[in-house]
Amino acid sequence: MLAYVVRRLGFLVLVAVVVSFITFAFMRLAPGDPAELIAIGRFGEHVTEAQVEQVRQQEGLEAPLPVQYVRWGARAARGDLGRSLVSGEPAAAEILGRLPATVELAVAALLVSLLLGVPVGTVCASHRGRPLDVAARGGALLGVSVPNFWLALLLILVFSLWLGWLPSYGSGGLARLVLPAVTLGTGMAALTTRVMRSGAVEVLSRPYIRAARARGLSERTILWKHALKNSLIPTVTVLGLQFGRVLEGAVIVEAVFGRPGIGRLLVNSVYARDFAVVQGCVLLFAGVYVLVNLLVDVVYAWLDPRIHYGAGGAGA
């Protein structure tokens, strides 16, 4: 198990290197002189040739691309991500300051997805093939097909503008969390429902369920007390996958709802070509995503003692 965890952490380094190199290469090859952009950030709109040259020397921007990347990587490994072009603050501090709003959103969205997906999926499984099941599966398919930015606008229109029940902008407080979390959570609930349903269908066909029926237990007890727990295992395993959706969704949902989270910081930094912050966000996303998936695998092995990760059985 320990060897497995160590190997997965090694994989995290690989992911971070590949993703940050792609970002790095695109950033540096894109039109526009990075030295000039930094100089503008530092000295104001009107910069002289000399100032640009000075920045180029200071920041080591005259070196070949691979050398620059290695230098950046060495600093990043020590936790120094450089300074934001926009605010002049250290990029790491900037990013960490935005983290709470995104974590809040991610947790709330996962909660919405579980609260919606687990019961619906379970009911579907017990009503397999009947109208309720077909309707819920259709709903789940619709759920993955709806663009979350459209859903966000529809929710704002109905619940903020027409009914006036909930605020549509900013962060802080439960009321401002509801609409973004529902937007993100319903899309994820679609996957939860599917996985939960197939898990429960499988569990319901097992002998111990038949034994429970033979003992005369009510269908309700069998479903919610005997089958539910075992059916949850596949749902737990896709939580890691779901987390990727949260990160992707956060970028869009935070933009629509004006939440000051990492996703919005990333989009704004991309617009401003704030290299240090973009790279920092990308590293954070990579780290969080890989670690969450590792955590899910570990929890999975703990939930189901038949699974153990031996040598050679890697996998992303």
Place this chain on the structure above:
Amino acid sequence: MHEFVTGAARRAMPLLSGLRRMAGRVDGALGCVLLCGVLAAAVLGPLAAPNDPAADEVSRRLQPPSVRYPLGTDELGRCVLSRLLVGTRYSVGTGVAIVAVSLLVGAVLGAVAGYAGGAADRLIMGAVDAMLAFPGLVLAIVIAGVLGPSLFNAMLALAAVHWTAYARIARGSVLSARTEPYVEAARALGAGPVRLLVRHILPNCISPLLVMATFGLGHMVLAASALSFLGLGVQAPTPEWGAMLNRGRDFLLVAPHMMTWPGLAITLTVLGFNLTGDALRDAMDVRQPARL
């Protein structure tokens, strides 16, 4: 009996019968109907549009639906229905182009990795696994934003992220196909590696790739419209659905029709691809996750 069927026909048969089984299912049929609607709008859009999609007239801006403008007008007085119809080509065409490029690149790299093995395999699949372990849309947003907002850059960014899915499938299929007796036979007859891959192995990997591409089309239509919505894709005045939705944001209360219809168009298109993909996967008996 089956020995007498030619190679090409034998390869085509599971594909054709799979397609037929797919269309015979309720979800497959519904998906096909939706996709036919999308196709019709893409082909006939400019002809069917009741008005000139580019004709702006401030005096009739933000009008609710009427006989003249069935879905209302936008902030510049342009006909929303006409823009929606003409925009089909941009919104769906973008997705088709991304998937076509990704499929080509991914299938070739995946096939090479699976066939060659060794260092090439480790290099390609290392990159694929690393990229699959990162939320793709986030990387695409970074790439598209850095390259500068344009339709082409958005497509490039999404293709740069999307090809990995096909590479993994192609590699797996090639790995399982390369030891098949018919491949051994072709090799014994003196076929070179390129001929083996292109003529004998790849045609047998089509089903899983086709299923993946169907989901991929829905996924990419969604992702491309998301990039346009964020202002990183199609630029004004091109009538693309995501960009139209973005404009509608500022007029939610005054003119909700500006964002309702493009959103519905995206949803129905993506639903069409997802329904078809589901039916196709079950009909062709391809085992793979629905979407990544």
